[in-house]
Structures are given as structure tokens and as C-alpha cells.
Amino acid sequence: MLSTVIHWFCLSSFLVCGRTLLRRTQSSHPLRRSKVENVTNVQILVVSLLLLVMSLVSCVGATFWNDRYGRADIWYIGKKDYDCHSFGFDILAFVILYHNFIPIILLATLEIAKYIQALFINWDEDMHFTGNNVYAMARTSNLNEELGQVKYLFSDKTGTLTCNIMTFKKCTIAGIIYGNHSDRSAAGEENLSQSPCPVPESYEFNDPTLLQNFENDHPTKDYIEEFLTLLCACHTAVPEGDGNDISYQASSPDEAALVKGASKHGFVFTTRTPYSVTIEAMGEEFTFEILNILEFSSTGKRMSVIVRTPTGQLRLYCKGADSVIYERLTEDSLFAEETLAHLECFAKEEVPATWSHSH
Structure with a gap:
């Protein structure tokens, strides 16, 4: 007499979002920025805030001047009635007036300089390996200036800067x-x-x-x-x-x-x-x-x-x-x-x- 035994299996799947092992072991890679770029960004932010302060001070000063010296009979500097709407337009006008205070061309100049510097790195004969005719390659031009600020160089035992070659001598x-x-x-x-x-x-x-x-x-x-x-x-x-x-x-x-x-x-x-x-x-x-x-x-x-x-x-x-x-x-x-x-x-x-x- 033959008997058949049937085994039942129950498979459950749970979605636990960020608590899985794979999700926890993943780390976010920070943006690679050089120190010069970080300093430049901070300086531009400070200059932008200073521009807003100057525009606000100029707008307030213009309001006081208009109240004191504005004359209705002089049509080209006639007295105006200020409200919140016109005050906002005046701030925008002063921002446009002082916009040259922000060195926008600085970022473009830095990018062009870094690109040209990367080309010179790729053409440098002092970093040319004649054995395989391989030149240095600047894979990113954003970190060129970091080369002159290196104090310590760490590498593993073999495989990066050295070759583990043993010969019977x-x-x-x-x-x-x-x-x-x-x-x-x-x-x-x-x-x-x-x-x-x-x-x-x-x-x-x-x-x-x-x-x-x-x-x-x-x-x-x-x-x-x-x-x-x-x-x-x-x-x-x-x-x-x-x-x-x-x-x-x-x-x-x-x-x-x-x-x-x-x-x-x-x-x-x-x-x-x-x-x-x-x-x-x-x-x-x-x-x-x-x-x-x-x-x-x-x-x-x-x-x-x-x-x-x-x-x-x-x-x-x-x-x-x-x-x-x-x-x-x-x-x-x-x-x-x-x-x-x-x-x-x-x-x-x-x-x-x-x-x-x-x-």
C-alpha cells in the first residue's frame, strides 16, 4: 500500500523599508568638492547676504529721503506714496543695481582654469610611463588644487602603488x-x-x-x-x-x-x-x-x-x-x-x- 505525504510550506514576505540589512549597510556617498570650491561657495553666499543687506538699507534710505525731500512739482523726482508693494519693488531694483557686487564670472573662470589644468596634467611628460605609453589621467578636474595640499599618502600593501614581485635570487x-x-x-x-x-x-x-x-x-x-x-x-x-x-x-x-x-x-x-x-x-x-x-x-x-x-x-x-x-x-x-x-x-x-x- 502506497501512501503519499504532502508537505505544505508557507512563505511570508514583509516589507520593512529601511530596516533591512541591505538598506542599513548602504552608505550615502558625499559630494566630492575641493577646499577651494567650498571656500568659494561660502564667500559667494556671504557676498549675496551682504547684497541683500545693502539693498534693504538703500531701500529704507530711499524711503526716508522721498518723505523728506520729495516734491510734487518736480515731475522727474516726484514724491511717491510708499506701500509694501512698492517697497518690495524698490528692494528688487537695488538688487539689480548692485548685482555686479556678486562675482558671477568667478565660477566660470575657476571652471575654465581647472579644465585647462587637467589638460596639462594629462600632457605632463614627468608623469608618463614609457613602458606601456600611459600618461596621467585627470578623471575629475574639480580636485586638481588638492594635489598641492597632500600631506599624507596612504595605500594598501600591494596593488596600488607597488607590485609584489618575488624572484628566486x-x-x-x-x-x-x-x-x-x-x-x-x-x-x-x-x-x-x-x-x-x-x-x-x-x-x-x-x-x-x-x-x-x-x-x-x-x-x-x-x-x-x-x-x-x-x-x-x-x-x-x-x-x-x-x-x-x-x-x-x-x-x-x-x-x-x-x-x-x-x-x-x-x-x-x-x-x-x-x-x-x-x-x-x-x-x-x-x-x-x-x-x-x-x-x-x-x-x-x-x-x-x-x-x-x-x-x-x-x-x-x-x-x-x-x-x-x-x-x-x-x-x-x-x-x-x-x-x-x-x-x-x-x-x-x-x-x-x-x-x-x-x-
Whole structure:
């Protein structure tokens, strides 16, 4: 026996006008007026009130004069009988007589001057970015005079006046520093002063010693291999493209810079699946099984990933702030003091550092 159960729903809608969440969260945008415009409006208002006072005083004076000196036999200044109606017309007559007292042309002159000033801002060669051939653009001419009254300039960390660009420049592996040891001054500073982005290619990692030590069976070869493998495995980036044309979509520029740095040294991160990552190391392809990912957080200040290597070994790769990683090293960890000394050197050279470690 089949039975049918019917559920009834009742939907009620209430119009509560200004008490809805959407209406309460909306804020009215104030009119954008410059200080000069505000002062001008106040001054014109004061002059207009003064004009009314002058017209009223003149009208009262004209009334007294007409009562005392007006003569009926003089037709061109004949005596008139004043009432409320004629008194109002006299006030209007004096307003018309004194109307030049209000500088009406001032507003038109200011608008013309602001428009011409906006044109000069758009044509200014000192505010011309030659990289993209982009000139400054005055979107509103009402605020031009505010440029000369700016005392403080606030902006967010990135995205407005700065570009957050990270490049792999230096690294320290097993007590050896690899990277460009040349001075950053001279021509480099000149390039950076012109435009913060893009960063010149000459500023990226260009030390061939790292690959030479790896290919020539240097005593630190195993450490170099582990370091580059860590850069390819400990991240959440996603590769896009095939072959030599691979780009990485990462949650932060730091991750993308580290993965790109490893790819330039023969360890290329090629494929990511929900449970594995594939690395092409010196022409050979290796797949690491991902067992767990502990993503970076502001409290932990580090990221960790647990993987199973192609040989079946378990590895814990970790990267993060030097203070956090150093506290978790064992007492017999090799090259700890040398690495700290190298990080101090990087800090003096204004190079951001990330500590990496594997177990």
C-alpha cells in the first residue's frame, strides 16, 4: 500500500523599508568638492547676504529721503506714496543695481582654469610611463588644487602603488651560498627606480655553481637534490601548459618564485593531482604520493607536506619562517649555525628568506 505525504510550506514576505540589512549597510556617498570650491561657495553666499543687506538699507534710505525731500512739482523726482508693494519693488531694483557686487564670472573662470589644468596634467611628460605609453589621467578636474595640499599618502600593501614581485635570487644549501654575488647598486637601482615591475631578468638566480656541484658529484649533491625536490613538492601551486612553456598559478608570489627557481635548475614541477605531484628531475620523471598537506597559516608561519617518494620512503617537507623552523630542528642538525649566519647576510642585503627543511 502506497501512501503519499504532502508537505505544505508557507512563505511570508514583509516589507520593512529601511530596516533591512541591505538598506542599513548602504552608505550615502558625499559630494566630492575641493577646499577651494567650498571656500568659494561660502564667500559667494556671504557676498549675496551682504547684497541683500545693502539693498534693504538703500531701500529704507530711499524711503526716508522721498518723505523728506520729495516734491510734487518736480515731475522727474516726484514724491511717491510708499506701500509694501512698492517697497518690495524698490528692494528688487537695488538688487539689480548692485548685482555686479556678486562675482558671477568667478565660477566660470575657476571652471575654465581647472579644465585647462587637467589638460596639462594629462600632457605632463614627468608623469608618463614609457613602458606601456600611459600618461596621467585627470578623471575629475574639480580636485586638481588638492594635489598641492597632500600631506599624507596612504595605500594598501600591494596593488596600488607597488607590485609584489618575488624572484628566486639566492639560497644556502649545506653551508654553501648560491646566487648572484654582485652588488645591487649602479645600473640595477636605476632600473628599479624607473618602474617596480617587471623586475629585470639579470636580478634572478644566475649562479652555475649549483648545477656544477650537482652534476660533478659534489659532497653536497644529496642536499642539493633534497632542496630542489622540496621546492617542487612543498607548495599548492598548479602548473599550466606543456613542455617548456609551463606557468604556475600559486596562492602567493613566494610559492611561484620558489617553483620557478627549481625549474630553472632541472627540477620541473609538471603535474598535480589531488593525491600526487609529478616532478621531472634532470630528464627523469618521478611521482610523489601526497599523504597530507598542512597549508601555511599566520599562526603556524610554515607549510608542511607529507609525501611518499618513488622508493617508498616517507618524507616530511617543511618551509616557513626561519624562527619557526629553527625551533623544531634537532640538536645534532647539520649546518644550522652556518645557515643562520647566511640568513643574516641575506637580511643585510634586503633579500627575503624562507627556511626549508626535510625529515
